[in-house]
Amino acid sequence: MDTYDPPRPKALPIDLCAAIDAAVNAAHAGAAVLQSYAHHRADLVIDRKARNDLVSQADREAEAVIIEELRARAPGFAIVAEETGGQADGAATWYIDPLDGTTNFLHDIPHYAVSIALVARAGAQVSAQQALAEDTPVVGVIYDPNREELFTAAHGLGAWLNGRRIAVSRTPSIDDAVLATGFPFRDFSFAGQYMPMLHDAINRSRGVRRMGAAALDLAWTACGRYDGYWEMGLAPWDVAAGAVIVREAGGVCWDMHRQDPWPIGGRLVAGNPRVGQALYDMVAPHLRK
Incomplete structure (x- = not known):
């Protein structure tokens, strides 16, 4: 006797707009932690992971806030973060750098940023019509709190700086x-x-x-x-x-x-x-x- 095998529900496409919104909020939250330490760098506890590879409580606290925001606003994705680690898994994974430019930050050089990306696995749906052929970063948010510049992008939707569409240079050589x-x-x-x-x-x-x-x-x-x-x-x-x-x-x-x-x-x-x-x-x- 044949047994009935019900069709499996088709996975819904990744909501890129919701993901970018979550990443923007998380980036602002992480940057707020960094800037709260910006005028008290002498009080920071700094650890040396390896030669010229430093981490402070600013990195750690910013990362914790970012992870909390992403889990609240975009649950269901795996997380790989600089300080706490993690493994890529499932349809997509967040990659988090809570403080890119740690040495600049610790030396009061105002050139550092929060960086958050969502990387989707091959086969993941990013629209009703498109499944990715290979692993692909599909959402990117980079926030520079010193210049208040927010760079954002989503797969197939373009790239933006503070809401203005951006493009690479036209330099020919x-x-x-x-x-x-x-x-x-x-x-x-x-x-x-x-x-x-x-x-x-x-x-x-x-x-x-x-x-x-x-x-x-x-x-x-x-x-x-x-x-x-x-x-x-x-x-x-x-x-x-x-x-x-x-x-x-x-x-x-x-x-x-x-x-x-x-x-x-x-x-x-x-x-x-x-x-x-x-x-x-x-x-x-x-x-x-």
């Missing part, structure tokens, strides 16, 4: 480009690959900047302040939000080895399409397999 980068600062194992890249960039571009906050480097690339950006030795939470913001602003953001669908391994090249490709062509010969 690397010769006319201002590039951003990050120097090796805690993991020096790739310095031999990186230094020739920096040498080439200095000699070929209009200028190279190193500001010390990867999330803002990506956000500034998305809005055209930088034409291209490359860095090595980052973490997934450093780059997840910036990846979707750059892409939705019309740019490219690639894993430096062109193996992963987004730069989860922390080595990336980003920029407007022309400069991004030229930058990739410049750094690729120096990469070890």
Whole structure:
């Protein structure tokens, strides 16, 4: 006798608008914690995780507030956070950096940000018509509390700065480009690959900047302040939000080895399409397999 197997309910698409709203609220809440410590940095308890890898109670408290907000407003997603860890799971996972630019923050350099992203797994529905072919950052929020600049993006919906649509630069070549980068600062194992890249960039571009906050480097690339950006030795939470913001602003953001669908391994090249490709062509010969 045949048994009846009822059809399984189809998973609903991820509500990107609700997710971005939750991330914006969480970013503001986390930034409020950071700024409450901004004028009392001498009183911060600072721990050293590794050489040049610092964490303070500002990082930890901001992360706790962000997680609380996300769990309240967007339950059901896994969480991977810089200080408390976690594992990707289910249809989508939040990636949280509560304070990108910790060294800047601790030295009273007003260039740091909160970075929050939602990364959806391959097969996840982001609309009634579209399932993702590969793992993809689908929501990105980067908030700079010093300039009060809020960068946001959602997959297929564009990128925005304080509610104004943004786009990558139109600079046609690397010769006319201002590039951003990050120097090796805690993991020096790739310095031999990186230094020739920096040498080439200095000699070929209009200028190279190193500001010390990867999330803002990506956000500034998305809005055209930088034409291209490359860095090595980052973490997934450093780059997840910036990846979707750059892409939705019309740019490219690639894993430096062109193996992963987004730069989860922390080595990336980003920029407007022309400069991004030229930058990739410049750094690729120096990469070890």
